[in-house]
Amino acid sequence: MNIHARSPLFLADYGERQRVTSAGKSVGAESAPTSFRTTRARGAVIAALQKANGHLDAIHLWSRARAFDPRISLASVYRTLNALLEQGLVRKYLFKGSRAVWESARHEPHAHLVDVASGDVLDIIDKGIHQQLERAARALGYRLVDINIELYGRPLNEVVPTDQSTTQ
Numbered sequence: 442m443n444i445h446a447r448s449p450l451f452l453a454d455y456g457e458r459q460r461v462t463s464a465g466k467s468v469g470a471e472s473a474p475t476s477f478r479t480t481r482a483r484g485a486v487i488a489a490l491q492k493a494n495g496h497l498d499a500i501h502l503w504s505r506a507r508a509f510d511p512r513i514s515l516a517s518v519y520r521t522l523n524a525l526l527e528q529g530l531v532r533k534y535l536f537k538g539s540r541a542v543w544e545s546a547r548h549e550p551h552a553h554l555v556d557v558a559s560g561d562v563l564d565i566i567d568k569g570i571h572q573q574l575e576r577a578a579r580a581l582g583y584r585l586v587d588i589n590i591e592l593y594g595r596p597l598n599e600v601v602p603t604d605q606s607t608t609q
Contacts, residue, residue: 482517483524485510490525496534496542496553496562536562536591552590558599565592 479487489505490497497505503518522543525531535541536555542562552565571588578585595601 481510482506482513483521485513486518486521486525490531490543490545493544496544498540498542500540502543534562534591536560537593550588552592554592554594556596557593558595565590 485506486502488509489502492505493502499515499518499522502522503513503515506513506518522531522533526533530546531543532546533541533543534553536553538557539555539560549566550568550571552567552570554563554565555561556563570590574588575585
């Protein structure tokens with residue numbers, strides 16, 4: 442099992458008009474949507490996503506995108522993220538008690554561990570978990586189309602007052 446606090450994001454090269462399908466396969470220019478134009482603002486958001494370490498909310502992406510385009514607005518960041526989401530290039534997560542965070546859809550399947558104290562999101566990559574869930578679904582007569590595992594925890598070395606339960 443590999444645990445990555447900061448996994449690199451890999452987005453398709455928009456200059457070649459490639460995209461990634463929901464199955465995670467790269468699709469060439471002949472399949473790329475013609476309505477998705479690469480503007481200066483979109484390029485800034487894409488660059489910020491590519492340089493991101495971990496899961497970022499739109500405000501943090503906006504802050505990073507401003508390094509590439511100082512005039513970019515927060516509304517442009519949201520529009521770009523939603524366009525990328527529609528194309529299947531990013532995934533949006535809304536974890537308990539936090540803002541929506543974004544990551545590339547090209548990651549290998551993984552679970553998310555959310556630190557309930559800090560809000561940090563860690564990637565847990567364990568192919569065995571996903572294979573076990575796929576076998577269980579097949580035994581019930583289903584084929585999985587997506588898996589989303591969210592775990593919430595506290596660091597083992599964190600001191601928790603005795604009046605709090607272990608499920609918090």
